[in-house]
Amino acid sequence: MSGRAVLWDFDGTLAARTGMWSGCLVSALALVAPDVAVAADDLRPGLRDGFPWHAPHVGYGARDGDAWWGALLPLLAGAYVGAGVPAPVAALAAARVRECYTDPAHWTVFADTLPALARLGAYRHVVLSNHVPELPVLVAALGLPVDAVVTSAAAGWEKPHAAMFLAGLDAAGSPEEVWMVGDNAVADVAGAEGAGIPAILVRTGGAPGLLAAAERILGGVAARE
Numbered sequence: 001m002s003g004r005a006v007l008w009d010f011d012g013t014l015a016a017r018t019g020m021w022s023g024c025l026v027s028a029l030a031l032v033a034p035d036v037a038v039a040a041d042d043l044r045p046g047l048r049d050g051f052p053w054h055a056p057h058v059g060y061g062a063r064d065g066d067a068w069w070g071a072l073l074p075l076l077a078g079a080y081v082g083a084g085v086p087a088p089v090a091a092l093a094a095a096r097v098r099e100c101y102t103d104p105a106h107w108t109v110f111a112d113t114l115p116a117l118a119r120l121g122a123y124r125h126v127v128l129s130n131h132v133p134e135l136p137v138l139v140a141a142l143g144l145p146v147d148a149v150v151t152s153a154a155a156g157w158e159k160p161h162a163a164m165f166l167a168g169l170d171a172a173g174s175p176e177e178v179w180m181v182g183d184n185a186v187a188d189v190a191g192a193e194g195a196g197i198p199a200i201l202v203r204t205g206g207a208p209g210l211l212a213a214a215e216r217i218l219g220g221v222a223a224r225e
């Protein structure tokens with residue numbers, strides 16, 4: 001073991017997607033049926049459960065991108081139907097969600113992301129995220145200078161499952177010093193701590209941003225001193 005590393009959550013920590021999943025479904029529907037209107041609020045109930053990260057205790061094994069998205073199609077189509085979209089249109093729109101969700105143009109890197117990564121330039125940076133198969137391509141397209149990307153869709157496990165953190169440690173080269181930084185108290189912080197990795201909560205519920213987290217890492221101060 002050698003070196004130092006930070007495991008970074010992606011969505012809500014390093015970057016965010018405008019409108020998130022419900023907004024993406026609105027956009028995908030507009031591609032196939034511009035005359036059918038649906039509100040993001042009406043889609044949300046159908047998206048509250050059924051994504052792989054809603055059942056993190058269940059491993060599903062590594063899938064390729066087509067299989068991962070294929071398994072998600074019934075959930076996406078069901079969300080449309082639940083919002084009043086006719087089933088044939090819902091199926092067409094669900095098939096367009098993939099290209100919409102993974103379009104880098106819809107993603108914004110937070111203002112403190114690049115400065116924090118630079119401040120921790122002596123650390124190996126690994127993205128460790130419950131996310132879609134295309135996350136490595138998306139991270140590269142957004143210009144994030146990270147050393148590795150572990151997405152749950154490829155790993156077959158979701159945070160807070162310990163298997164995801166083991167995958168993160170492996171991608172980081174089994175460093176002797178490692179931290180987890182993320183905006184989810186359960187998936188990121190409790191999950192990491194359960195795997196023996198000190199964690200820092202950011203952005204949520206009054207938690208600090210990434211530059212403050214970087215200073216805590218440099219000072220060796222864990223989330224719960």
Ligand SMILES: [Mg+2]
Binds near residue numbers: 010012182183
């Ligand atoms: Mg997050």
